[in-house]
Amino acid sequence: MGQTLQRAAQWTSAKDGARGKLEFSTLNEDILNHILNFAEGSGGKTAEENSLVFKKPLVWTTSLKPSAFSGSGYVEKGTSVVSEATSAKDGSPLLELNGNKLSILTLEQGERVLQIAGDKKMVELRACLEENKDPVANMLGDRFATVDGADNSIYRYIEEINKEIEQLAKTSEGNEEKSKELEEKKVVISLRLKLLRLDEQMLNASIIKISNDLRLNPKIVDGEVSVLKQVSGDDSNKHALEFINYYGETYVYQNGCRAQPWRQLNGDICYLVIKCFDMENPIYVTANTSGYYLNKGPSDDKSGQLDYEKPDADTYKDLVTLIKAKSPKFAEMIEKQEFTVKQKETSLDHHGAYSKDDEVDGDQTFRSEHQATWQQKDQQQDKERKQKTQTKARLEPSLKWKALGLEEDQMSKHSQQIKKKRKSSVLVDQRKKTSSKTPVGEQEDHFSESSTESEEEEEAIERRAEANADLPSEYWQIQKLVKYLKGGNQTATIIALCSLRDFNLAQETCQLAIRDVGGLEVLINLLDTEEVKCKIGALKILKEISRNTQIRRAIADLGGLQTMVKILRDADKDLKCLAAETIANVAKFRRARRTVRQHGGIQRLVNLLDCVKLTNVTMTPEMELSVEVARCGALALWSCSKSKKNKEAMRKAGAIPLLAKLLKSEHENMLIPVVGTLQECASEPSYGLAIRTEGMIEDLVKNLKSSNPELQMHCASAIFKCAEEKETRDLVRQYGGLDPLVGLLSSNNDDKQLLAAATGAIWKCSISPENVQRFQELKAIDLLVGLLNNQPEEVLVNVVGALGELAKDPPNRMAIRKAGGIAPLVNLLTGTNQALLVNVTRAVGECAEESENMIIIDKLDGVRLLWSLLKNQNKEVQASAAWAICPCIENAKDAGEMVRSFVGGLELIVSLLKSEDKEVLAAVCAAIANIAKDEENLAVITDHGVVPMLAKLTNTTDDKLRRHLAEAIARCCNWGNNRTSFGKERAVAPLVRYLRSKDENVHRSTARALFQLSKNPENCITMHEAGVVKPLIKMVGSKDEDLQESSAGCIGNIRRLALANEKARYA
C-alpha cells in the first residue's frame, strides 16, 4: 500500500513544518476503503500475521478518548491506557494511548481500534496514514520501505530465508529459537505479499477511476476522426457515414488544437462537420476537453464563423456515441459492421494504455499486474480463436476486411483528396494570418493604456438567448425587417429602417435580436454607402442599440467605429451628430477607445466642438444644429477621454480651448458632457494647468451652483482633480466655490457619487490654509464628521482626507473632538482599503497632536491599531502609520509604558528600517526618535540592533530622511555605548556632510546628533577630519537657538578634546 499512498493518493501540498493531508477526493476515499477492508480482516490475513509485532509502532494523534478503551484487555496505567497483551520480545504493551497519542504494535490491535472507533474509523485511519506516510516500513522494518524504482527487497528476503533454512538443515540441530525466528520471517513475507497485493488492487482501482475522468485531448480527437474518416464514403450500404471533416480554418496550432485560440480558452479543441446518410443537413460538433457536443453550425451571417452555442445539454465521451445518438443509420451500420467498431476500440484502447503507462511508469507492481491481465485476455482470445482454428493470426484482420479490399482503396483515394483540399486551405489560412498581424500589434498597445473607469465592461459576460423555442415575436419581425435591409433597394431599406425604429430598441431582447439575425453587419455596411438617408436611418438605430454592452463589442468587432469616424467628416450635420453619439455609446470600453484614436477619430471629434459662439441670443436653426454637433462631439470625447492616450491626443488636437468655450454654455445637456470630459481629463497634470489658465475654474464654480446633481458632481470632481495646485485652490476660493461645496455636504441626498466628488474637492481645497479658514467659518468639520458613518469607502476616503488636512489647524482638532469625530476615525483604522488607511492614519496623527484628543485615542486603543498598520503591505500605509505614531508617543501619558506594552512592537518598527521606501524610512526614523526618549525602550531597540541599521542609512541624500535620521541618531546616543557604536559603524562622517544641505531642519537635527556623538573622543577625531568645524562655526551664528546651542556644544567638545590632548602631550 506504500506505492498507492505515494503515487495514487492525492495529497495536499505539504508546507514546511506541516504534514501533508489526504485530500477529500473520491479517489482517496476509495483507497481508504480498500485499506479499511484489509485492516478489518476481510483481506484474508491469518492469525499469525495479525499478531505479528511491528518493528516500529504506528503512532498517530487520535480523537478517541481513553474511556473508549474501558473494555476487557485494556488497563489504565497512570495517564495512559495500555493493552494487557504485550509484545513477546520486550514486554511493551501492544497498544498504548497516552494523551491523544495512540500507538499500536500489531494489526490485531489496529483492527480493535477501528472497531472501537465505530463510525469514526475512517477518521482514525486517515489520521494514521497521514502521520505514517509509509506504514509498511513501520510494520515490517525499514528494509521494506517504499522506494522508487526496482524494489527487490522481497526477493532478497526470500533468499535470506532460504539460506537460513539451508543453514538450519546443515546444522541439523533442532535449534528451536532459530526456527521460531524463521517462522516469524515467513509470516513477515506472507504479510508483505498480501500488502503488495492490496497495493496492486488499489492502484488498479484508482487507475480505472483516473482514466474515467480523463479529458479529451487533440491527440485522441485526431485519432477518432481519422478512424471515422476511414469508414466514411459515398455508398450508404458500405460506409457508416457520408463524411466527417474538420470545420473551419485548418490551421493546426502548436498544441494540436484547431479551434481559434479564443475558443481554446473555453476548452474547444476543434470543430467537426459530420454527415450521416440519414441526415438532411450535416451536423456540427464541437470537440471540447469535456467531451463532444453539438453546436449550432455556421451562423448564417458570418461566413466561416460557427455559432458555438450548445443546442442541447448532451455531452458525449466519444464521437461514436454521439453519432450513434444522432443517427440511427450510423448506429445500425456500426452494429452490423463489427470491424469498424473493433478498429476504433483498439485504437482507443491504445490511447488508454498509453496514458496508463505514462502515469505509472516505473511502477513494477502495477505493470506486472497489468501484463498478467493482458495475458489472461490473450489467453481467452486464444481460446476463442482455437475454435476458429486461427491460433497464430492474432492480429490478422477479420475476413470481412478482405471482402472490403476494394473499398479500402477507394477510401484511401478519398482521404487523399481530402488531404489535398486541406493543403490548399492551409495556404489560404497562412495568408489570412499574415494579414491579421496588424491587429496583433495593436493588441500590445492595449496594455500601455490606462483607464480610470473600471474595466469590468471589457469582460462583460456574453449572454445568449436560450433555445429557439421561447424567442419573442419581436425576434421574427426583426428578422423579417433585416431581410429587407439585406435584399432590398434604398426604398425597401428605408421602410425597414423606419419600421425597426418602431420597436423598443431600449429593450435587450430587441437589441440582441438585431444582432442575432445579422442586422448589425447590414447596418454597419449601410454606413459605407452613399445614401445619406440610409446612413441616417442606420445610425439612429445603432445609436439606440449601442447602449447594450454586447452590441458595443459587436459593433467594434465589425469595424463599425472606423466607418463612423469617417462619417465625422461628412458635410451633413445630422449625420455627424448621430455618428458622434453612437461613438459616445460604443467607446465605453478600452479597445473601442483605442480604435477611435488610431483612426484619427479624436481629431475629428475635437473639430466638431468648434461651433458658433454660444452667447448669441437668437439662434437660427442652422446655428442650433451646429451647437448640437458640438454637444455630440463632447459626448463622444467624454467616452473617449477615459483612456490616457486619448487625453493626450485630445490635448494635441486642441480640445482644451474649445471645451473652455463650450463651458460658457447655458444648457445643461451641453455642460454635462463638457464638464464630464474635463473632469475625466483633469487627472492629467497638463490639463490641470490648462483648466486654470483657460479660466475654466470660474465656470466650474458657477456650474457648481447648478440645480442638476450630475453637473454638480462633474464640476466638483473636476475641482477635486485640479485642486492639487495651489493656484487652482486659490481661484476656487476667490470665485466663491467653497460655499457651494460645503453646501453639497449638507444637501442631505443619497447621491454618493456627488458626495464623493464634493468631499474630494473639499479635501484638496483644504490643503491651502486660507481655504481652511473659510471652511471653519462654514462649519465644514461638523458636516464632515457627520459623514464618517454609513458612507461608502470612496466617500470616506475623501472625508477622512479632508479632516486630516483641516486638522493641521489646531482649532480644528478641537472641533473634530467636539463633533465626536475621534472615535469613528479610530474605528476606521481597522479597515482594509489602503487609500482610506493612508488618510485615516494621517487624520488620526494630526488629531493626536492635541493631548486631549490623545487621551481619547489612547482609550480607544488607537495607538495599537496604528502600530499594527506598520505590518500593512502598502508602503504608503506603513509610512503614514509611522508618522501618526510620532505625535501619539509625544502626547500620550506614560508613552514609554504604552509602547512597551505592544508585544513585538519595538522589534517590528526597528525591522522597518530595512524598508526601501524613503518615506517609510523617514517616518520610522521619526518614530524611533520619539520612542528613544524613553530609556527602557531605547535599551530594547538597541538590543534589536537599531544602531547599525541607522548607521547604514546615513549615506542617503534625501533631506527629509536625513533630518529624521539625524534626530533618531541624536536620541539613540543616550544609551550605553551607542555613541561608540555609531562611530564604529561609520555613521559620523556622512552626518558631517549633512551640514552642507540647504535644509535648515536638517542642520538642526544634524547638529544635535553631532553634539551627542562628540561626547565620544573617537567621534570627535572623525568629525574633525571630515571638516566639521567650519560649517559648525557658521551655524553658531544662526538665529535658531537650538542649532546654535548644539553647534556650540559640539565645537566645545572637539576643542576640549584637543586641549586635553595637548595637555597630555606636554604634561
Next chain:
Amino acid sequence: MTSRRKFQEQFIQNMLKNHKSDSERPCHFSALEITSLLELFNKFSGTAGHKHRLERVRFRDELHKSFQITDDFLMDRIFRAFDKGSKGYLRPEDFICGLSTLLVGNLEDQMKYCFQVYDLNSDGYISREEMFHLLKSTLVKQSTEEDPDEGVKDLVETALKKLDCDHDGRVSYPDFKQAVTQDTLMLECLGTCLPNDKSKKAFLQLIRGEGGCEMWQR
C-alpha cells in the same frame, strides 16, 4: 429678339408675383435662377418641334442625367406631377415650379409632391395596390422563395403599418403628412423621387451660375 427678352422679363415677373405665395404651386427661386432655368428650358425644348413645350421623353432624359433617378415608372410619375392639367408636355412654369419643389422646396411642398407621385390614380389615397405597384421592384428576387410577391406583400404591409395612421387600410394625405412629420426619412418611403444632396447641390450651382469649377475647388 427684343420681344423674346420682353417675354422673358414678363414671365419672370409673373413667376415671382404669382407663385411666391401660391400654396399649390410655389416657386422659391430668385429672378436670376428663373432666368437661367428658362434658358435651360429653352435649350431642352428648343430642339424638339414646339417652342415652350418640354416633351415627356426629353424631360425624362434630363431628369436622369441631372438627378440620377433611374426608375422609368417613377420618372413617368414625376413628369405627371410636374405636368399641371395633364397636357402631356411641360410649360416653362410647370418646369420651374416643379424644380423649385425638388431643389429648394420646404418639407410641406415636398410632402405634397411625393404624395402626388405615389398616388397613382390621383384619387387622394394611396391604396395597397398602388403601394404594391410602387414597391414590387424594390426587393432583390430570391430564388429560394416560393412566391416572389410574398415578400413584396409583406413589405407593403410593413409600410402601410408605418403610414396608415388612421388605420383605414389606405394612406390619405394627412396620414402621409403625419408619418413624415414623425420621421422625415419616410418622405421617400415608396420610391426615390427627389434628387440626392449631391446632385441637388450641383444643379443649383449650375443655375446660379457658380459653375462647376468652384465645386471642385472646394
